[in-house]
Each structure stands twice: as C-alpha cells, then as structure tokens.
Amino acid sequence: MLSEKVDYDLILVRYGELSLKSRYVRRYFENMLVRNIKNVFRRHGLSCRVEREWGRIYVFTDNVSSGVDLLRRVFGVVSVSPAFRTVSSMDSVSKLAVGVSKKFLCGDMSFAVRVTRTGCHVFTSRDVAVRVGRDVAAVTGARVDLDRPDFELFIEVRDDVSFLFTEKIVCVGGLPVGTQGRVLVLVDSFYSILAAWYMMRRGCDVVFVVVDDSFLSCLDSFLSKWNMESKIISANVSCRVDLYSMLDRFFLDEGCDAIVTGYSMYMHSDDVLSSIMLLKKHVGHLFLHPLICFDREMMDQKLREIGVLV
C-alpha cells in the first residue's frame, strides 16, 4: 500500500515487547535491532542512516519504498511508516500536511487528522488537528470525517521535530535475531524450516543441519527471502543413530543452546512422543519442538505466509 506519489524523508520503525524490559536490556536489544537493520540494507546495496530515540528508530534511505519492503521482514520490527519530517511549529506542520494531502486527496473524499504530541509546546494536539483539518479542507475541497475517513493523516509532534505519515505497515514483529541464544535446527521436513522461522522470530541465531539435500534449495530461498545468513551443515547419514551422534557433535561445535525440530503431534507418526523420546535418549541436549501442538492446516498456512510453500 506504499504510495509512490511522494518522496518521503524517512521511515519510522516501531518495535514492541522491549517496553517490558529494563533500560539496560532494552538498550542491548535496540543495538541488536539497529545492527540487523543496517546489515540488511547493506546486503541489498541500499543506503541507510539510522537515528534513534526512546522507543523509536528512524531510518533514512534513498529508496524508502525498497527500504520498507526490507523492514517488513526484519525480526523485531512491529510496524513501519514512510514519513515526512518538519519542525514543530503550527505553520510548518500545516504547510507540510497541505502539501502531502494535495497528492492524495480530491474533492469527493473524506479525511481525518490524528495528532499525538509529546514535549512542551504553545499549542495542544487538538489545536494542531483543528488548524490542519481546516487548511487541508480549504485547499483540497475534501471534507473531514473522523469516524470513517477515506484518508488518514497521522501527525506526531515530538519536541522540536514533527512527523507526518499516512499508513502503518504491519511487519513480522518478534525479537531481534541474536538476542536469544543459538539453536541447531534439524531439517528433515519443510516443517523444520517453519520451526526455524519461529525460533528466529523469537530472537535466536540458527544453524541448520540438513539430512536430505533436497531441502537445500528451499532452505536457500527461505534464507534469502528473510535476509538471514545462517550456517548450513549437510549431514548425509545412513542411519538414525549416526544422525544422533552427529547432532551431538554439531551442538557442541557450534556452541548451541538447544536443538530444534519441526515435529508436531500426529504428523510424524502415530506416536510422536515416543519418537521424540528416542531422539532425546540418544542426544543429551535440550530439545525444543515449537510446532508440537500445531495441526497440519496451521502449519501449511504459515509456510505459505513465510514463502516456503506456494
């Protein structure tokens, strides 16, 4: 839905969950997120300058549209808005709003102005909304409709700087990769890749152990889609016991915290718990089975969502 009609100044990046954490942990998570964002932009040859303040990251790039597309798939990013920036005066905010609205609005449309404000100013949020609403209506001929507008203008006045945007684009959410340890994912079905995706979304670095090379091309396209540079180990084993001892070794070699499978109850065999127990018996480390309670429909739908199944 990103409009191509206008040249945005920057991208507002929102991240969630971190508000639960202490200041110290939060700073660590933010650093990781900024690092991941910069890496993704660099890998795609896009310019990227990041500014940040409490609870918010601002990304400046030459290509906002492509930047938004990348940010959609950065774990930890909850939503983004391509935005304009100006100084926090009534005149300049209104001038910007009118300029932007002229590109989007015409006489038979309705619009609403939503204002939030933090800091110390001589005007209130309501003052801004009233003034901008009046000016935009006068220039475009559009009418104000606060309940079901065709078009919304969001204005955030933050101390000396104000931001204006027209859409919030939902992104993948979760936690920045690298904040939650490292896991070894046993790839023996497409569902393993889904399990890996869920672990990445919860902030884990992932190392893949692929037992059948036919999964490699799928895994490659998955990783490139999600902009991940994970290590892939090909383990062509002749029997399960060999696999178990290999898993054991890879786990230690790679300094992992857990081994992850794509197993779910009732998919793999009539008695999944016994199979898992067998695995556990042979490999002493911590196992996680994030899909254990998923049913097939949920998994297939999610695999399509993340671009593994088509």
Next chain:
Amino acid sequence: MLSEKVDYDLILVRYGELSLKSRYVRRYFENMLVRNIKNVFRRHGLSCRVEREWGRIYVFTDNVSSGVDLLRRVFGVVSVSPAFRTVSSMDSVSKLAVGVSKKFLCGDMSFAVRVTRTGCHVFTSRDVAVRVGRDVAAVTGARVDLDRPDFELFIEVRDDVSFLFTEKIVCVGGLPVGTQGRVLVLVDSFYSILAAWYMMRRGCDVVFVVVDDSFLSCLDSFLSKWNMESKIISANVSCRVDLYSMLDRFFLDEGCDAIVTGYSMYMHSDDVLSSIMLLKKHVGHLFLHPLICFDREMMDQKLREIGVLV
C-alpha cells in the same frame, strides 16, 4: 447462529485429520471421539444416541441447541450442523426443503441450494438442486442467487438417507483426548493452562501439578468449561529443587509421557533457554514447551478465546 425456529432431528459431526490415518488407527480414534462425546453429554444430563458411518458421526439428542454448544468444545470435532433427515427420494427431500425454507425465507430474500450425493440414485445432484430450488422459490417467493445468497440450504444425499442443514458451526478441532498419551503440566502461570489446552487439543490426557493454589479456581473453571475431568495435584513446595524431585515422582506415579510447561522465550526471564536447561538438568524426563515461540499478544488473545482471561 443456531436457529431456534425449527426442531432438528440430529447433529452432524465432522472430524478431520483422521483421513490421513490407516483404517485401524482411524477406527481407534473414532471410538475415542464417540466415547468422549457420550461422556460430555452424560455429564450435562443430555440424552445422546450416536450413530456413525465412514467419516461422519450422527448425534441424536432431545436438545440439539445445547448439544451443539457442548460439541463446540469437544477436542477432535471440526464442525457440526444441526440437521434434518429424510429418505433419499426427490419428493421427500423437496418436501423437507420446502418445510424448512418456509421458516427461514421470505419473499425479499435470496437463497441457494447446495447438493452433494454419494451412492446409487436415479437422479443427479444437479437434478435435486433444480427441483428443490424451483419448489422452494414457488412456495416462499424467494429468488435463487448462487453467488451471494442470503440463505443456503445444504443437502447431502447419502445412499438411502438424505440430510438437510443450513449452517456449519466451526468447533475446536484437533484430536480426541486420550489418543496421544498422557502429560504432566506444571502450572506456575496462566500460560501453563494455555499450554495444557494445546496439548489436550492434540489428543493428550493431562495431569496438572499446581505450585501455587491461587491458580486452582482458574483451573477449575477452565476444566469445567472444556468438560475435562483432569487430575490436579497441589504441590506446595518451598524451593525449586523440591519441585524438581516432586515432578520426577509425579511423572512416574502417573505414568506420563512428557512434562509440559507454559514457558515462552522472553516472557519468563531474559534467558529462558537457561531456565529450561536448569529444569531439564534436575528432571530427567521429556519436556515439551508448546508456547516456546509464542509472543505475549498471541498468548493473551488465545487465553481469552479459551475463556481463561476475560
């Protein structure tokens, strides 16, 4: 959406997933599902007679409306339809359809007739749809609209017996409880109850170990809502190590296949993997953490859906 306007003959019960299984396993699962359905009806003092055929269960009860309400929350039931039954002749099917439609339809509404047929008959599905459509239109004055009808009439012709229904009510789905082993759930937060719900939905019998009596009332109301008669063990322990040894004992005493927690990454502590590892170190059995990749929003929403949070 169950209409109170008519007296239904029976409830059609659909269950999924089982089609993946061998005939033998499928029969075992069906038996378990029928047993669970009968138990729930008996516990609520509702009459219940069950007939079944390949892939379908028919429940006859004096109170179809209450029966549907119970079946919504029986694990393994994918959807239900309150339905009418008649012999598979054009005349009787059409007569029934006209009788039912008169209660629901009036002249300014549109309707569609959807017919499926299995078995050997002198007419096709299309013949039935055409005849019923014509008769219903003639009597009610409503018009046929196959694309966006106000009202749908579903007719299933199955050998000698035909069924007619007007809605499919989505139920909880999953697998019949009792088909997938027995798990011990450590209740140390509301999320543990959610984890238990997911395990039940995948067919597991659940035994609860409650470490804090303040969860008991919530657990009671959860179990009664979902019609489960699970064992609850109160374990008031002074330290974690006591808890670990108790879990070990309960696991063996109760003949469990796994210990389940409601742990998720980033909820419990900054380093959930380490906490899980600690648990694992002290208790030798198989652990499952079905919520490990859930974020808080997903969990809270699901808790509300299953009636634990309000």
